[in-house]
Amino acid sequence: MSFAPGILAGKAAIVTGGATGIGSYIVRKLGSLGARVAIVSRKEANLKSAVAAFKANDGIDVLWRVGDVRVPDLMQEVIEELANEMGGLDILVCNAAGNFICPTEDLSPNGWRTVIDIDLNGTFNCCQAALPYLKEASAGGRIISISATAANYGWPGAAHAGAAKSGIQNLMKSLAVEWGVYGIRANWISPGPIAGTEGVDRLIIAQGRAQEALDSIPLGTFGEGDDIANAVVYLASALGKYVSGTELTVDGGSQWQRR
Ligand code: HXC
Numbered sequence: 001m002s003f004a005p006g007i008l009a010g011k012a013a014i015v016t017g018g019a020t021g022i023g024s025y026i027v028r029k030l031g032s033l034g035a036r037v038a039i040v041s042r043k044e045a046n047l048k049s050a051v052a053a054f055k056a057n058d059g060i061d062v063l064w065r066v067g068d069v070r071v072p073d074l075m076q077e078v079i080e081e082l083a084n085e086m087g088g089l090d091i092l093v094c095n096a097a098g099n100f101i102c103p104t105e106d107l108s109p110n111g112w113r114t115v116i117d118i119d120l121n122g123t124f125n126c127c128q129a130a131l132p133y134l135k136e137a138s139a140g141g142r143i144i145s146i147s148a149t150a151a152n153y154g155w156p157g158a159a160h161a162g163a164a165k166s167g168i169q170n171l172m173k174s175l176a177v178e179w180g181v182y183g184i185r186a187n188w189i190s191p192g193p194i195a196g197t198e199g200v201d202r203l204i205i206a207q208g209r210a211q212e213a214l215d216s217i218p219l220g221t222f223g224e225g226d227d228i229a230n231a232v233v234y235l236a237s238a239l240g241k242y243v244s245g246t247e248l249t250v251d252g253g254s255q256w257q258r259r
Helices: 021-032 044-058 072-086 109-134 159-178 198-205 210-215 225-236
Strands: 012-016 036-041 062-066 091-094 142-146 185-191 247-250
Touching: 012 021, 012 072, 012 109, 021 036, 021 044, 021 091, 021 198, 021 225, 036 044, 036 072, 044 062, 062 072, 072 109, 091 109, 091 225, 109 142, 109 159, 142 159, 142 225, 159 185, 185 225, 198 210, 225 247
Parallel strands: 012 036, 012 091, 036 062, 091 142, 142 185, 185 247
Antiparallel strands: none
C-alpha cells in the first residue's frame, strides 16, 4: 500500500542523516514517490554505499554531500550547493542525531554538548541555511524534524537527547509561527522504537530492554522504517498543507500506556 505514484514529483528534498537508519527509509520513500532527494551526513563511506544501494535496489539517483550539521558555515555551503543542483528546495528533513546511554551523573560536559549540538543546534543550523530556498518553494516549504516520544517525558539515561529533542519540538513551534508568513510548514514526527535502527539496537536491545520496550507498546511490535517515512510523506505532500507547528506521533500507541 502506498501513496499515489508521483505524489512528490517536482519536489526537491534534503534529508540529514539520510544514509542510515530511519533517514534511509525516508529517502527511499520520498525518491520512489517522485522527489529529487539529497542526503548529508558525516561519513563519506556511508553516503557512498547508501547512494549505490538506493540506485541498485530502488532505481533512485540520490545526491550526497559530506557535512556535519554542527557546523553552520558548512551547512550553509552544502545546502546552497544542493538546492542549486536540484533547482530549489521544497522539503527539509532534519533527521541527523546522536545519542548514547549514560547516567546524567556520569555525563561529561562534552558528552552533553555533543548531543545538544548534533540534534538541536544541528536542526537550527539546517533550518536557517534552508530558509532562503524554502521561502521560494511553490507549494510552501516543509520542515519535518525527527524527534522522539521519549522527549515528551523524562529520558533517564539519555537526558542530553531528551533535552535536545524537546528543544527541537519547541523550535518547530516557533518556526511554524515565524516562518508561516513565508508559507513554510514546520512539524515534527515522534517515533517510538523502530526495528532495525541503530537507536533501537544500541539504546534498547543492547541494554537488555527489548522485552520491556515491547511490553510498553499497545500494538505489541516495534515500528518499521516505512511507518516513519509514510508520516514524512503526508507532512511533505499537498495532503498535509494545513498542518503546521505540531507533532505526528508514530509509536503504536505507547505514549498513552500507563507506566
Ligand atoms: C558516555 C560518551 C559516550 C557514551 C560518547 N561520549 N559516547 N559518554 N557514554 N557511550 C562522550 C565522549 O566521551 C565525549 O566526551 C563526547 O561524548 C563526544 O564524543 P565523541 O565520540 O568525540 O563525539 P562524536 O565523534 O562527535 O560522536 C557523536 C556521538 C556518536 C553521539 C557520541 O556516538 C554518534 O554520532 N553516534 C551515531 C549516531 C546515533 O547515535 N544515531 C542514533 C540516534 S537514535 P569527553 O568528555 O570524553 O570529551 C535517537 C533516538 C532513539 O536519537 C530512540 C530510541 C527509542
